[in-house]
Amino acid sequence: DAGVIQSPRHEVTEMGQEVTLRCKPISGHNSLFWYRQTMMRGLELLIYFNNNVPIDDSGMPEDRFSAKMPNASFSTLKIQPSEPRDSAVYFCASSFTLPTDSYEQYFGPGTRLTVT
Amino acid sequence: KNEVEQSPQNLTAQEGEFITINCSYSVGISALHWLQQHPGGGIVSLFMLSSGKKKHGRLIATINIQEKHSSLHITASHPRDSAVYICAVSRSNFGNEKLTFGTGTRLTIIP
Numbered sequence: 144d145a146g147v148i149q150s151p152r153h154e155v156t157e158m159g160q161e162v163t164l165r166c167k168p169i170s171g172h173n174s175l176f177w178y179r180q181t182m183m184r185g186l187e188l189l190i191y192f193n194n195n196v197p198i199d200d201s202g203m204p205e206d207r208f209s210a211k212m213p214n215a216s217f218s219t220l221k222i223q224p225s226e227p228r229d230s231a232v233y234f235c236a237s238s239f240t241l242p243t244d245s246y247e248q249y250f251g252p253g254t255r256l257t258v259t
Numbered sequence: 260k261n262e263v264e265q266s267p268q269n270l271t272a273q274e275g276e277f278i279t280i281n282c283s284y285s286v287g288i289s290a291l292h293w294l295q296q297h298p299g300g301g302i303v304s305l306f307m308l309s310s311g312k313k314k315h316g317r318l319i320a321t322i323n324i325q326e327k328h329s330s331l332h333i334t335a336s337h338p339r340d341s342a343v344y345i346c347a348v349s350r351s352n353f354g355n356e357k358l359t360f361g362t363g364t365r366l367t368i369i370p
Contacts (some may be wrong), residue, residue, distance in 0.1 A: 174356055176356075176358070185360055185361075185362050185363065186345065186347075186360040187360070188357055188358060188359075191356060191357060193356075199357050232300060234302060236302075238356065240356050246307070246356075247292070247304045247307045248292070248304060248356075248358065249304065250294075250301070250302040250303070252301055253300055253301070253302075255300075
């Protein structure tokens with residue numbers, strides 16, 4: 144398997160522009176996670192899907208952020224409008240999850256976003 | 260106070276030394292994860308454990324549920340072990356697999 148695939152790997156955009164990050168989870172995994180990593184706050188969960196349904200979006204910073212998972216093999220994280228403070232590395236991870244059980248998460252390579 | 264605390268924040272050691280990184284948590288968990296992040300930025304899951312001890316090559320992870328504490332050990336450390344090691348806990352609750360992360364330990368192994 145190719146592992147978790149993220150695109151683009153690097154994105155530089157101007158403040159106010161829309162940014163869309165993409166993720167393809169590992170085939171067969173039913174949980175998908177979007178994380179953000181910054182120097183100040185470290186790794187934080189933004190949103191978590193299970194069986195394509197958003198389960199926990201308490202980490203989504205504000206209405207400018209939205210995430211979708213239209214099917215089991217694709218998810219997007221959109222920022223509109225983008226701001227310089229959104230600059231970070233965004234990781235997507237996937238796992239196979241059953242209720243009350245924890246499973247190893249596999250991380251994608253990340254998308255480094257720079258908003259100028 | 261963070262729910263997951265790691266120590267030390269930074270650790271520099273000579274090649275060959277035995278390394279210990281500690282993680283303490285303050286919440287009930289279903290599992291504890293140790294992750295490795297290399298300078299290139301990629302994150303790899305090293306261990307997931309809910310009790311006892313796991314070993315993979317030169318890496319050993321232990322957890323004491325009663326004391327809410329875990330340790331990651333590296334035997335015969337090597338410069339390629341230089342990375343940030345991150346402890347995270349999951350609290351599986353009806354399928355909610357939210358991970359809460361520690362701030363990481365930056366390990367540098369000098370040849």
